[in-house]
Amino acid sequence: MKRTTILALLGMVIGALTISLIGCDLSGVTIDARIDSFISDINYDRTNVYLNFHSSATSDYNALKNESTLEAIFPVAGFPYSRGSLDTSDPNNVTTVLDDTAAWGPKDAIFVMIKDGMTWYINDLWLSGTWVIQ
Amino acid sequence: MKKIILIAILLVAVLLSGFAVPNDVIYSEGDAAVKYQAGYTDDVFIGDVYDTGDTVTTGFDGFVELDQAGLVLKINPDTVFTLQEKEEKGEKTSVFSLALGSIKFRYDRITGKEPMIQTASCVAGARGTEFSVYAGADGSTLIVVDSGLVEVESEGKAVQLTAEEGVEVQPGEPPGDKFVVQRDQIDYKTWNDDKLSAMLADPVETVRRIQDRMEFYIQEVQEYDSLYREYLKKLEEERRLNTERAQKEGENVALQYENDVIFPLSVETFNLGLNVRYFSLAALSMRRYVAGRTYLLLKARYIADYDNTIFREYRKTFGELLDKFEEAIVPQLVEADI
Numbered sequence: 111m112k113r114t115t116i117l118a119l120l121g122m123v124i125g126a127l128t129i130s131l132i133g134c135d136l137s138g139v140t141i142d143a144r145i146d147s148f149i150s151d152i153n154y155d156r157t158n159v160y161l162n163f164h165s166s167a168t169s170d171y172n173a174l175k176n177e178s179t180l181e182a183i184f185p186v187a188g189f190p191y192s193r194g195s196l197d198t199s200d201p202n203n204v205t206t207v208l209d210d211t212a213a214w215g216p217k218d219a220i221f222v223m224i225k226d227g228m229t230w231y232i233n234d235l236w237l238s239g240t241w242v243i244q
Numbered sequence: 245m246k247k248i249i250l251i252a253i254l255l256v257a258v259l260l261s262g263f264a265v266p267n268d269v270i271y272s273e274g275d276a277a278v279k280y281q282a283g284y285t286d287d288v289f290i291g292d293v294y295d296t297g298d299t300v301t302t303g304f305d306g307f308v309e310l311d312q313a314g315l316v317l318k319i320n321p322d323t324v325f326t327l328q329e330k331e332e333k334g335e336k337t338s339v340f341s342l343a344l345g346s347i348k349f350r351y352d353r354i355t356g357k358e359p360m361i362q363t364a365s366c367v368a369g370a371r372g373t374e375f376s377v378y379a380g381a382d383g384s385t386l387i388v389v390d391s392g393l394v395e396v397e398s399e400g401k402a403v404q405l406t407a408e409e410g411v412e413v414q415p416g417e418p419p420g421d422k423f424v425v426q427r428d429q430i431d432y433k434t435w436n437d438d439k440l441s442a443m444l445a446d447p448v449e450t451v452r453r454i455q456d457r458m459e460f461y462i463q464e465v466q467e468y469d470s471l472y473r474e475y476l477k478k479l480e481e482e483r484r485l486n487t488e489r490a491q492k493e494g495e496n497v498a499l500q501y502e503n504d505v506i507f508p509l510s511v512e513t514f515n516l517g518l519n520v521r522y523f524s525l526a527a528l529s530m531r532r533y534v535a536g537r538t539y540l541l542l543k544a545r546y547i548a549d550y551d552n553t554i555f556r557e558y559r560k561t562f563g564e565l566l567d568k569f570e571e572a573i574v575p576q577l578v579e580a581d582i
Contacts, residue, residue: 166293172296173514173518181476212483214483240507
């Protein structure tokens with residue numbers, strides 16, 4: 111195989127790898143993905159729940175770092191938590207229904223989202239008409 | 245040990261509907277940095293938006309101006325200022341926390357909400373339009389009003405200041421006698437230099453005052469933490485009973501009880517946890533910016549006379565303060581706080 115052909119193929123492979131590696135950063139995190147990440151962390155890794163919120167916009171950001179604080183709002187006994195369909199037509203009013211396997215839900219939920227660059231974060235969370243996380 | 249009780253009587257809502265409103269940076273110059281809640285730092289830029297948990301630190305030539313609906317806040321050089329939040333009577337209230345340096349408020353009574361300001365030695369509630377707050381290196385506070393009305397409270401006693409009046413508060417003590425001061429008469433550096441001189445002249449008394457204030461924070465953390473754990477236990481019991489209720493009386497009945505009783509209790513419990521964090525971070529700020537800095541100054545002063553009687557006594561008390569901080573406050577902190 112000619113040297114130029116090999117170099118061209120190598121260049122294409124490197125290019126493809128680069129695009130795939132930076133693909134996530136370019137596309138950011140969508141609203142759906144963010145909310146699903148939040149629910150997944152509630153279920154499987156509560157130390158990371160706060161990372162789904164915006165570090166500057168969410169006033170309770172620091173409080174959320176403390177796992178035990180979350181127990182008050184999302185008891186572990188309700189594992190696993192799930193959601194219904196999302197209405198993302200208005201990022202300031204993303205609605206769904208959250209549920210658990212105990213007697214906690216279902217609860218109407220409103221996620222107020224905020225975009226930072228290409229990534230969506232949760233700003234506030236309302237549950238059953240109460241402003242729970244702000 | 246003196247038991248310190250500080251009752252914040254002016255629980256006014258800082259912001260619309262009692263929730264935090266972002267603060268926009270409308271001007272910045274010199275050495276000015278922001279440490280975000282997440283723990284990372286950056287330079288301050290015009291257009292930045294800061295919120296609860298963010299700390300602005302200015303160097304010797306730094307100056308930052310923040311705008312919040314109805315309120316303009318000027319952060320002067322050599323200042324450490326944090327936007328915090330506290331839960332009072334079921335509502336969240338924003339608190340401007342000044343650990344060191346000086347700030348000046350201009351507050352629009354028509355459109356703005358009355359802020360609550362906390363320093364190492366006092367809490368002030370402002371129904372005023374323009375006033376300055378100075379936090380000294382020794383933990384003392386000086387409040388000077390240009391116009392309007394400010395109430396300053398410490399150790400259960402309050403002083404009301406009107407235009408061209410000022411008051412100084414030492415940590416662990418009630419407000420001093422108020423005095424007349426003309427607009428812009430106070431030079432922070434001169435005032436703080438006087439505080440530093442007084443601190444160096446009697447370091448033992450200084451550290452005892454700081455210790456008194458730290459004990460107040462520790463007491464608040466312990467009381468709120470105790471209450472928080474009590475509520476959490478109650479919450480867990482209610483949930484356990486509700487699970488049984490679901491099995492015996494049906495899910496609809498249990499869900500109704502969850503919505504009517506358990507969920508409001510869970511929100512209250514969560515807010516108590518927030519208060520634990522508030523006082524823990526206030527204690528950290530005190531340890532870092534007041535106690536820590538005085539120790540460094542004194543250590544440098546006594547570097548050639550380490551066994552000096554006064555410095556030995558100071559070190560002993562400072563050590564006790566650190567021990568109590570480590571025992572009571574550090575368990576409440578997370579890595580990103582440090």
